[in-house]
Amino acid sequence: MDSQQLLLPIQDNVARTAEVYFYTSSLTLVYSKHLPVSIAGPNRVVIVPGHELQSYLSSGIYFIVAKTQNGEYKWKVAVIR
Numbered sequence: 001m002d003s004q005q006l007l008l009p010i011q012d013n014v015a016r017t018a019e020v021y022f023y024t025s026s027l028t029l030v031y032s033k034h035l036p037v038s039i040a041g042p043n044r045v046v047i048v049p050g051h052e053l054q055s056y057l058s059s060g061i062y063f064i065v066a067k068t069q070n071g072e073y074k075w076k077v078a079v080i081r
Contacts, residue, residue, distance in 0.1 A: 004050040008066050008075065009043050015068035018046045022056065023063040031056040037068070 010018065015037045022031040031053060035046050046066050057079050064075040 006048040006050060006053070006077075007040060008046040008048065008064065008073065010037065010046060010066060010068060010071070010073050012037070012044065012068040012070045015044070015070060018066045018068045020046055020048060021065045021067075022053070023065070025061045025063070027063070030062075 008018075008020070017034055017036055020031075020033055020035050021029060023029055033048075033052070035048060037044055038047050039045075040047075059079055059081045062077050062079060064077060066073045
């Protein structure tokens, strides 16, 4: 995850920021941050810098929640190191 990014797609055409939360499979909060919403091609995404996650996430399953002013989005991801 050195220079890579995690792109979280959202369907909120007016949001400028999102609150992003990463939880372990036991629902322990391990990372949270207010991040800007960007445009990537035809989609709106929240870009999570990989270098920031590197010190917080080990191998495992994580639940991600992103909250904008108009919605809440959820993902389940596997991290393999």
